[in-house]
Amino acid sequence: MSFDERKKSRVTLLDVARHANVSRATASLVLRKSPLVGSETRSRVEQAMRDLGYVYNIGAARLRVERSQIIGAIVPNLTNPFFAELLSGIEEVIGETGKVVILANSGDKVERQAMLLQRMREHGVDGVILCPAARTPPALSEEIADWGMPVVQVLRHISFDMDYVGADYAAGMRQAVDYLASLGHEKIAFAAHGPVQSAYQERVDGFRDAMLSKALDPGILIQFPTQLGEIAGATHLLFEQETRPTAVICFNHLVALGLSAGLHDCGLTIGRDLSLIGFDDVADEEAIRPKLTSVSTGPVTIGEMSARLLLERIANPDLPPRRVVNDTALHIRQSCGRPA
Amino acid sequence: MSFDERKKSRVTLLDVARHANVSRATASLVLRKSPLVGSETRSRVEQAMRDLGYVYNIGAARLRVERSQIIGAIVPNLTNPFFAELLSGIEEVIGETGKVVILANSGDKVERQAMLLQRMREHGVDGVILCPAARTPPALSEEIADWGMPVVQVLRHISFDMDYVGADYAAGMRQAVDYLASLGHEKIAFAAHGPVQSAYQERVDGFRDAMLSKALDPGILIQFPTQLGEIAGATHLLFEQETRPTAVICFNHLVALGLSAGLHDCGLTIGRDLSLIGFDDVADEEAIRPKLTSVSTGPVTIGEMSARLLLERIANPDLPPRRVVNDTALHIRQSCGRPA
DNA sequence: CTCCTTACTTAGATCGATCTAAAATGTTTC
DNA sequence: GAAACATTTTAGATCGATCTAAGTAAGGAG
Structure with missing residues (x-):
C-alpha cells in the first residue's frame, strides 16, 4: 500500500480509491458528496484522502464538467x-x-x-x-x-x-446641482477628467440637464489632467473661464482630492471662497479637510x-x-x- | 467538412486538425510554434484555426504539462x-x-x-x-x-x-527620526495601527533603535484605530501622553491621512504646531495639504x-x-x- | 539501386477527474 | 426459491490537450 506511493507526484483520486479499497468512481462520488455511497464506505474514503493528503484537481474535473469555477x-x-x-x-x-x-x-x-x-x-x-x-x-x-x-x-x-x-450618475448630478442651487449658487462648474466613456457622458449629461432644469448655464465644463498629481497644479483652470464659478462639482474622487489640495495652494478656503462637491465618496476622501460634501456611488x-x-x-x-x-x-x- | 461541426460545442484541436487535413499532433505542434512543422502545413493549420474560431484550452493542456499559468x-x-x-x-x-x-x-x-x-x-x-x-x-x-x-x-x-x-522599514524609520532630530525635535511619537505582524514589528523596532541612537526617548508609542474613518477622531490620544510630542511619525499612509485630518480638526497647523511624517507614500497622500513629508516604500x-x-x-x-x-x-x- | 540523413508527420498513450450504463449486493415479496 | 426491487459499487469511455516513439518521404552519398 505505502510502498511505491508518494514518489513525489501528486496524489490522485485513483490513489485514494486504491488506498480505501474502492473504485475511482466511488471515490469521485464521495468527493462530490453524492448520497449514493454508503456511510461506511464514505468515511473510509474520506480517511484515505486525509491519510494521503489528497488535493482536489479542479483543472482535471473541469475538462469533463463545463465549469472552471x-x-x-x-x-x-x-x-x-x-x-x-x-x-x-x-x-x-x-x-x-x-x-x-x-x-x-x-x-x-x-x-x-x-x-x-x-x-x-x-x-x-x-x-x-x-x-x-x-x-x-x-x-x-x-x-x-x-x-x-x-x-x-x-x-x-x-x-x-x-x-x-x-450607479444613477444623472440622479447624483441632480442631487449635487439642486443642493448647490438651494444654497444660492448659479455659476457652477463641472470638473471633468479622464477619457470619454458612458459613465463620463452620463455625468456630463446629468450635470447639463440638472443645470438646465434649474434654468442655470451648464457651460462651465473643464477638463483636468488624468494623473492625480497634476490636478492640483491645474486648479487655475477654474479661474480662467469666462464666468468665474462659485461652486465646482467634481467628476470623481480623484478630481475632488486634487482640487481640494489645489485650492488650498491658491490660498482659498473651501466652503467659503468656493464650494466643492465630490463624487464617488471613496474611503480616502474622509481625510480631506474641510470634510467633503460628496455624492456616493457605492463601489x-x-x-x-x-x-x-x-x-x-x-x-x-x-x-x-x-x-x-x-x-x-x-x-x-x-x-x-x-x-x- | 462543415456538416456536423459547430453544433454548439467548443471547437477542439481535433476539429482544427481535420479541417486542415493533418493530425492532432501536428496541429498541437503548430500551436506551440514548434520548428518541426513545414511552413506550408503551418499556415494551413493557422488558417483552419482562424476559420473555425479555435480557442486554446489551457485547462486541458495543463493536465499533461505541469503548468497552469x-x-x-x-x-x-x-x-x-x-x-x-x-x-x-x-x-x-x-x-x-x-x-x-x-x-x-x-x-x-x-x-x-x-x-x-x-x-x-x-x-x-x-x-x-x-x-x-x-x-x-x-x-x-x-x-x-x-x-x-x-x-x-x-x-x-x-x-x-x-x-x-x-522594504527596509528600519532604515525608513531612521531616515524619519534623523530628519526630525536634525530639525531639533526630541519628543517624537510613533503612531501605530493595525495588528502586530513582522512589518509592524520592524517599524516599531526601527523607530526605537533610531531614537536610541540619537539618545532620545522612544517611549511615545500610540495605537490608533484600524478604520481610517476613526483615526481622525482619535487624534486627542497624541496629547494625552506623559510628554507631549512635537513630532509624529506615522505607521502608514492611513494613519497619516487620518491624523492630518484630525490635527486640522483640532485647529492645529501641521508643520508649525506639530510635525508629521507619513509612511508608504501612496498616491493619495498627494492630496493632503500641507504636503506631507513621507517615507516611501514603493508598493x-x-x-x-x-x-x-x-x-x-x-x-x-x-x-x-x-x-x-x-x-x-x-x-x-x-x-x-x-x-x- | 541501396542505405543514410534530414525534415516532417502521426498514432496512441497519457494527465485526473466525471459520467453513463451496467453489475453486484442485499431485501422484500409472492 | 425465484422474481422484483432498492441500494451501492464499478468498468470504461470521455473531456482536450501534450508527448513519446515510430513512421514516411525526399534528397544525397556510395
Missing part, C-alpha cells in the same frame, strides 16, 4: 482606489461561492482589453465582469455574445444587450451586485439582459457654503 | 490603496509573461488564509505571492514546503525559509519585484531562499518644521 474581472486602472473597492466587493461575493477571481488591468486600452478577454477565454472562465475600456466599440458585445461567454458590464456600458450594473456595493448578477447569468444564460442601477446619495458635510 | 496573490485588505498598488505591480509583471493572477483577500484572518491557500492548490496555481495574515504561525512555511508550492512572502514574513520581498515596485522573484523560483525551485529588501526614501515636503 473561475471568474474574470477586468478594470481600467487598478491603482485607483475606486476600482480597488469595486474589486473588493466582487471578490467577496465570488469567493463566498467557492469560486475564484482572475484579476486583470486593461489600462483603459482597447487592444489590451481584447487580449485579456482572449486570455480569459483560454482559461475557460465561467464569466467575466468587465468595466469596458474607453472607446470600446459596441460591436464587442456581439463578439462576446458569439463566444457564448457570460459577461456583466460594470460602471460603464457599451451595449444594453449585455447585463449592466452601475463596493456595485461590485457585489455585479458579481451576483454574473452568477445568476451563468446559472441562467437565457435570461433577457438586465440593467441594475444603484441609487446615489448626497452626503452633506462642510465643503459647501453660500456664494461669496 | 496561474499565479495566486493573497493580501490582507483589498480596499487599502497600498495593497491595490502592490497588486498593480504584481499583475503587470505576471501579465507580461502571459500568465494570469488569481486574487484573494484574507481579511488578515489566518483561517481564511488557509482556506484560500487550499483553494489555490486545488486550482493548481504555479505559485503564490502571499502577504501573510497577522498571527500566521511560522509553521505554515513548513506546510507550504511540504506541498512543494512556490511561495514568495511580500511585505511581511513569517519565516526566512521562504523567499521574501519587502508598486515591491509588487513587481515579488512577481519576478516568484517567476524565478518557479523556474528554479532548488534555489536557496532569498530576501529582497527595497530601499526607502524620505521625501521632504511641508509637514515638518522646528519644534515650537
Whole structure:
C-alpha cells in the first residue's frame, strides 16, 4: 500500500480509491458528496484522502464538467482606489461561492482589453465582469455574445444587450446641482477628467440637464489632467473661464482630492471662497479637510451586485439582459457654503 | 467538412486538425510554434484555426504539462490603496509573461488564509505571492514546503525559509527620526495601527533603535484605530501622553491621512504646531495639504519585484531562499518644521 | 539501386477527474 | 426459491490537450 506511493507526484483520486479499497468512481462520488455511497464506505474514503493528503484537481474535473469555477474581472486602472473597492466587493461575493477571481488591468486600452478577454477565454472562465475600456466599440458585445461567454458590464456600458450594473450618475448630478442651487449658487462648474466613456457622458449629461432644469448655464465644463498629481497644479483652470464659478462639482474622487489640495495652494478656503462637491465618496476622501460634501456611488456595493448578477447569468444564460442601477446619495458635510 | 461541426460545442484541436487535413499532433505542434512543422502545413493549420474560431484550452493542456499559468496573490485588505498598488505591480509583471493572477483577500484572518491557500492548490496555481495574515504561525512555511508550492512572502514574513520581498522599514524609520532630530525635535511619537505582524514589528523596532541612537526617548508609542474613518477622531490620544510630542511619525499612509485630518480638526497647523511624517507614500497622500513629508516604500515596485522573484523560483525551485529588501526614501515636503 | 540523413508527420498513450450504463449486493415479496 | 426491487459499487469511455516513439518521404552519398 505505502510502498511505491508518494514518489513525489501528486496524489490522485485513483490513489485514494486504491488506498480505501474502492473504485475511482466511488471515490469521485464521495468527493462530490453524492448520497449514493454508503456511510461506511464514505468515511473510509474520506480517511484515505486525509491519510494521503489528497488535493482536489479542479483543472482535471473541469475538462469533463463545463465549469472552471473561475471568474474574470477586468478594470481600467487598478491603482485607483475606486476600482480597488469595486474589486473588493466582487471578490467577496465570488469567493463566498467557492469560486475564484482572475484579476486583470486593461489600462483603459482597447487592444489590451481584447487580449485579456482572449486570455480569459483560454482559461475557460465561467464569466467575466468587465468595466469596458474607453472607446470600446459596441460591436464587442456581439463578439462576446458569439463566444457564448457570460459577461456583466460594470460602471460603464457599451451595449444594453449585455447585463449592466452601475450607479444613477444623472440622479447624483441632480442631487449635487439642486443642493448647490438651494444654497444660492448659479455659476457652477463641472470638473471633468479622464477619457470619454458612458459613465463620463452620463455625468456630463446629468450635470447639463440638472443645470438646465434649474434654468442655470451648464457651460462651465473643464477638463483636468488624468494623473492625480497634476490636478492640483491645474486648479487655475477654474479661474480662467469666462464666468468665474462659485461652486465646482467634481467628476470623481480623484478630481475632488486634487482640487481640494489645489485650492488650498491658491490660498482659498473651501466652503467659503468656493464650494466643492465630490463624487464617488471613496474611503480616502474622509481625510480631506474641510470634510467633503460628496455624492456616493457605492463601489463596493456595485461590485457585489455585479458579481451576483454574473452568477445568476451563468446559472441562467437565457435570461433577457438586465440593467441594475444603484441609487446615489448626497452626503452633506462642510465643503459647501453660500456664494461669496 | 462543415456538416456536423459547430453544433454548439467548443471547437477542439481535433476539429482544427481535420479541417486542415493533418493530425492532432501536428496541429498541437503548430500551436506551440514548434520548428518541426513545414511552413506550408503551418499556415494551413493557422488558417483552419482562424476559420473555425479555435480557442486554446489551457485547462486541458495543463493536465499533461505541469503548468497552469496561474499565479495566486493573497493580501490582507483589498480596499487599502497600498495593497491595490502592490497588486498593480504584481499583475503587470505576471501579465507580461502571459500568465494570469488569481486574487484573494484574507481579511488578515489566518483561517481564511488557509482556506484560500487550499483553494489555490486545488486550482493548481504555479505559485503564490502571499502577504501573510497577522498571527500566521511560522509553521505554515513548513506546510507550504511540504506541498512543494512556490511561495514568495511580500511585505511581511513569517519565516526566512521562504523567499521574501519587502522594504527596509528600519532604515525608513531612521531616515524619519534623523530628519526630525536634525530639525531639533526630541519628543517624537510613533503612531501605530493595525495588528502586530513582522512589518509592524520592524517599524516599531526601527523607530526605537533610531531614537536610541540619537539618545532620545522612544517611549511615545500610540495605537490608533484600524478604520481610517476613526483615526481622525482619535487624534486627542497624541496629547494625552506623559510628554507631549512635537513630532509624529506615522505607521502608514492611513494613519497619516487620518491624523492630518484630525490635527486640522483640532485647529492645529501641521508643520508649525506639530510635525508629521507619513509612511508608504501612496498616491493619495498627494492630496493632503500641507504636503506631507513621507517615507516611501514603493508598493508598486515591491509588487513587481515579488512577481519576478516568484517567476524565478518557479523556474528554479532548488534555489536557496532569498530576501529582497527595497530601499526607502524620505521625501521632504511641508509637514515638518522646528519644534515650537 | 541501396542505405543514410534530414525534415516532417502521426498514432496512441497519457494527465485526473466525471459520467453513463451496467453489475453486484442485499431485501422484500409472492 | 425465484422474481422484483432498492441500494451501492464499478468498468470504461470521455473531456482536450501534450508527448513519446515510430513512421514516411525526399534528397544525397556510395
